[in-house]
Amino acid sequence: MLDRGADILCIQGLTKRFAVRRPWVMQALSRQPRPMVHAVEDVSLAIGRGTTFALVGESGCGKSTIARCIAGILTPTAGTMTFMAADIMARTGGRDPRRRHLQMIFQDPYASLNPRWRVGRIIAEPIVTHRLISGRSRIEARIAELLTLVGLAPQDARKYPHQFSGGQRQRISIARALASEPDFLICDEPTSALDVSVQAQILNLMRRLQAKLGLSYLLISHNLAVVAHMADRVGVMYLGRLVEWGAAQDVLERPQHPYTRMLLDAVPDVGTRRERPQPFKGEVPSSINPPSGCAFHPRCPLAEARCARERPHPVAVGAGWVACHAVEKSVLS
Amino acid sequence: MADPVLSVRNLRIEIATRRGTLLAVDDASFEIAEGEVLGVVGESGAGKSITGGAIIGLLEPPLRHVGGEIRLAGRRIDDLAAEPMRLLRGRHIGAVFQDPLTSLNPLMTVGRQLMQTMSAHLDLSPREARTRAARLLAEVGLPAAQERLDSYPHELSGGMRQRVVLALAFCCEPQLIIADEPTTALDVSVQAQVIEVLRRMCRERGTAVMLITHDMGVIAEIADRIAVMYGGRIVEIGRAEAILHAPAHPYTRGLMACIPSMHRRYRDLPQIEGSMPRLDAIPSGCAFHPRCPSRLPRCDRERPVLAPAGATQSACWLTAACDQMQDIVAAAGHA
Numbered sequence: 320m321l322d323r324g325a326d327i328l329c330i331q332g333l334t335k336r337f338a339v340r341r342p343w344v345m346q347a348l349s350r351q352p353r354p355m356v357h358a359v360e361d362v363s364l365a366i367g368r369g370t371t372f373a374l375v376g377e378s379g380c381g382k383s384t385i386a387r388c389i390a391g392i393l394t395p396t397a398g399t400m401t402f403m404a405a406d407i408m409a410r411t412g413g414r415d416p417r418r419r420h421l422q423m424i425f426q427d428p429y430a431s432l433n434p435r436w437r438v439g440r441i442i443a444e445p446i447v448t449h450r451l452i453s454g455r456s457r458i459e460a461r462i463a464e465l466l467t468l469v470g471l472a473p474q475d476a477r478k479y480p481h482q483f484s485g486g487q488r489q490r491i492s493i494a495r496a497l498a499s500e501p502d503f504l505i506c507d508e509p510t511s512a513l514d515v516s517v518q519a520q521i522l523n524l525m526r527r528l529q530a531k532l533g534l535s536y537l538l539i540s541h542n543l544a545v546v547a548h549m550a551d552r553v554g555v556m557y558l559g560r561l562v563e564w565g566a567a568q569d570v571l572e573r574p575q576h577p578y579t580r581m582l583l584d585a586v587p588d589v590g591t592r593r594e595r596p597q598p599f600k601g602e603v604p605s606s607i608n609p610p611s612g613c614a615f616h617p618r619c620p621l622a623e624a625r626c627a628r629e630r631p632h633p634v635a636v637g638a639g640w641v642a643c644h645a646v647e648k649s650v651l652s
Numbered sequence: 653m654a655d656p657v658l659s660v661r662n663l664r665i666e667i668a669t670r671r672g673t674l675l676a677v678d679d680a681s682f683e684i685a686e687g688e689v690l691g692v693v694g695e696s697g698a699g700k701s702i703t704g705g706a707i708i709g710l711l712e713p714p715l716r717h718v719g720g721e722i723r724l725a726g727r728r729i730d731d732l733a734a735e736p737m738r739l740l741r742g743r744h745i746g747a748v749f750q751d752p753l754t755s756l757n758p759l760m761t762v763g764r765q766l767m768q769t770m771s772a773h774l775d776l777s778p779r780e781a782r783t784r785a786a787r788l789l790a791e792v793g794l795p796a797a798q799e800r801l802d803s804y805p806h807e808l809s810g811g812m813r814q815r816v817v818l819a820l821a822f823c824c825e826p827q828l829i830i831a832d833e834p835t836t837a838l839d840v841s842v843q844a845q846v847i848e849v850l851r852r853m854c855r856e857r858g859t860a861v862m863l864i865t866h867d868m869g870v871i872a873e874i875a876d877r878i879a880v881m882y883g884g885r886i887v888e889i890g891r892a893e894a895i896l897h898a899p900a901h902p903y904t905r906g907l908m909a910c911i912p913s914m915h916r917r918y919r920d921l922p923q924i925e926g927s928m929p930r931l932d933a934i935p936s937g938c939a940f941h942p943r944c945p946s947r948l949p950r951c952d953r954e955r956p957v958l959a960p961a962g963a964t965q966s967a968c969w970l971t972a973a974c975d976q977m978q979d980i981v982a983a984a985g986h987a
Contacts, residue, residue: 377839484927514695514866514928519910519921526920541840544912548921571914585844587869588914602809602842 326401327368327503327535328389328421333398335359335384339607354607358384360559362398366552368502371529371536373550373567375543375582377603381559382539386507389537390423403502419449422496426508428488432480438491439476442466445499465494470524486517490524497528507539522549543586547571555579558606558614565639575641577619613644621645655726656683657827657860658707664719665702665711667931674931676702676715678884681958684828687858689851691875691892693868693907695928698881700864704830706730707862708745709737725827743773746821746859748850750833752813755820756805762789762816763801766823773824788819792849811842815849822853829854832864847873868911872896880904883929883939890964900961900971903940938968946970 337356346353359381366372374382387393389400391407400408407415422445425431432441442462445451452458463473469490480488489509496504506525510518522545528534540546546553546567553571554564555578563576574580601618604610610617616626626644633640634647641647665677677699684690692700705711707722709732722730724744732740741747749755757765766785770776776784782801789797792815805813814834821829831850835843851874854861865871871878871892878895880888880903888901899905906924926943929935935942941951948969961971 377841486927515868515911516695516907516924517927519912519923520925522912523920523923542912543840544914547914548912548918581841583914585840586914587844587847587867587873600845602811603839 325367326365327403328366328537329401330365330385330389331363331399331401333359333362333385333388333400334396335381335388335393336396357559357606357609359388359395362556362559362561364554364561364564366503366535366537368535369529369533370551371538371549372552372554373538373540373546374554374556375540375546376556377541377582379558379603379606380556381606382556383507384559386423386505386537386539390421390505391418392423419445419499420502421505422499422501422503423505423507424489424492424496424509427512428485428492429480429512431492432488432495434480436479437476438466438478438480438483441480441491442476442495442498445495449499451498451500461498465497468497468528469494470520484517485513486520489513489517489521493521493524493528497532501534503535503537505537505539508541509538510545511540511542518545525549543571543583544588555582558603558609560614560642561633561640562615562643563639563641565637569637569639573637575636575639575646576615576643577621577645578615581618613642619645654686655723656685657688657725658684658862659723659726660703660707660720661723662720663703663706663722664717665699665706666716666718668714668716669932671932675934676884676931677706678934679720680881680884680886681720682879682886682889684860684862686827686860687854688876689854689861689863689874691871691878692862692864692881693866693871693878694881695866695907697883697928697931699884700881701832703881704832704862704864707828708741708747708830710741739773742769742826743824744826744828746824746826746829748814748817748821748829748831748834750836752810752817752837753805755817756813758805761802761804762808765816766801766820769820770823785819785823788823789816791853792816792819792822793845794819810838811845814838814842814846818846818849818853822857822859825857826859828860828862830862830864833866834863835870836865836867843870850874868896868908880907883934884931885939885967886958887940887968888961888964888966889958894963898963900964900966901940901968902944902946902970904966906943906945948973 335358337358339354339356362385376382388395399406402421403417405417407417439462442465443458446458446461452461462476466473466475471490510521513521538549550567553567554561557578563570563579574583612628613626613631616622631642631644633642634650636646636650661681663677663680666673667676680703694700702715706717711717717730721728729740763785767781770781786798786801789800794800794812794815835846838846847870863875875892878892879886882903888904895904899908909922910924912921924943937952937954938956941947951969956967956969956972958965958967959972961975
């Protein structure tokens with residue numbers, strides 16, 4: 320495990336459930352409590368300073384919910400969060416001043432920038448809100464510095480978001496995130512809306528900024544090749560739970576959990592052209608009624624009777640952790 | 653030799669705007685043989701979906717087909733009137749689009765949609781149509797196909813819906829399928845299943861497929877040949893292995909290099925500077941020249957045409973020069 324003192328963010332037992340909204344007549348007639356979506360269940364993870372932790376999984380597995388809980392957009396149902404050695408959940412609503420050091424980059428650079436604000440104002444907002452710099456000319460100098468840092472020109476501050484391409488807009492949202500001088504960036508699918516040639520530019524920019532400013536990243540992505548390129552550590556999620564986590568190289572090159580193996584098999588890769596093994600059956604089940612025991616057992620080729628009854632607990636395998644009965648058995652024997 | 657299933661010659665499509673007309677597809681030519689999968693790749697704005705739309709006759713103003721010809725099994729189809737084109741669509745050309753929820757009718761059961769399409773084009777009794785619909789659903793891998801006939805699209809998951817769309821596309825045994833980003837809205841595990849179904853159905857039937865996607869991984873899985881589009885033009889076309897592993901055009905090379913792969917490790921990804929030009933600002937000469945790392949003096953003045961370059965056809969002055977050079981060297985060797 321990582322040195323505790325070096326962790327910038329530490330999450331323990333994070334759980335987030337949503338009540339499903341139904342028309343009130345249906346709710347009254349059903350005479351049952353509201354169904355709950357188990358978006359995130361009992362997730363614990365630690366992210367080391369200056370490193371990248373990637374969460375991977377298919378849509379609906381809860382990876383964006385974790386990002387939103389950490390960013391304070393959602394309030395977790397249960398769990399604790401330690402950021403820069405302080406409990407940031409303790410204050411009501413999680414509105415802790417330390418959250419300034421924790422910023423977020425969103426997937427869609429078209430929806431995440433105010434179309435009626437000039438770029439300069441968009442980037443200045445966090446600076447003004449947190450009173451980081453005062454004086455108009457000094458704020459303008461800072462905006463110019465931030466724009467240069469992300470590869471845009473200082474003159475771009477006078478333009479509106481619609482005058483930029485998707486990749487340039489993502490650079491603007493990175494500049495906005497950097498404006499509050501953060502230590503930690505949550506990047507939720509930062510390149511999924513971009514073309515591949517632009518994706519490479521943004522990924523390279525993110526790596527350069529990490530080296531230059533000592534940033535730590537939580538990267539959410541469904542693209543395993545992007546994760547392999549960026550991440551130091553990887554967590555694989557299935558139906559709201561972490562099923563496997565460890566060093567990126569271990570997880571991606573020697574996957575243990577059957578679900579991780581399935582994901583890696585399913586990724587079409589430009590580098591290898593092959594007849595794939597029989598693709599896995601089925602789809603991700605609903606997180607309103609997740610399967611009993613191990614949530615993956617209905618799709619798992621290694622499933623036994625026990626998997627439907629008992630939920631597997633994470634066990635250490637090498638330097639990583641895996642929650643799977645079959646893996647546990649093979650480790651013990 | 654038999655006619656290719658699809659032959660597109662010098663296709664030009666314009667977009668009429670208030671500030672004048674723009675060329676969305678500029679002089680595109682390609683063919684697809686029976687049972688062949690042609691992957692059309694490019695970044696957004698390259699004109700790949702518009703090319704697909706022109707073939708199925710679904711261009712709407714402001715898009716306008718202004719030149720070139722499209723032939724299906726030797727018969728010209730780009731000048732057909734609306735009604736004959738409608739009869740052709742569905743019968744001889746099937747289509748699969750990105751979002752299965754919008755390509756299915758939400759108020760009609762899956763079975764009725766299939767039966768309606770078949771009875772519009774084929775002479776089948778309702779009973780035959782129903783049997784055939786159930787068989788098709790089983791073939792695309794829908795569990796409990798017989799019962800699923802009476803399901804509505806909202807009762808199915810995303811992957812199941814896309815399977816139904818595939819069944820719809822194949823239900824009249826078309827000669828050609830246009831698949832426009834068929835797996836983009838799906839998760840990777842489901843994407844793999846849908847690609848598998850598409851590949852199996854085409855192989856069994858000998859259907860020609862034009863697969864439009866921005867995902868090189870998907871293309872690598874299924875395409876026999878690949879056409880790379882940039883700024884409305886085809887810049888390189890050739891066998892899939894050649895394009896993937898030995899591309900000639902600098903754009904294709906840059907594109908292939910900048911895709912992160914599970915099997916390569918870089919400090920920095922190789923990157924192409926800049927982004928795809930907007931249609932109102934297509935550069936002169938070769939559209940790629942402002943971003944090209946190996947441009948020549950003539951690249952901003954003269955437009956290159958597709959010419960043999962190694963194992964592919966490439967529209968590039970550099971690869972044309974290299975190819976000529978090789979010819980000269982070979983000739984000198986013989987002499």
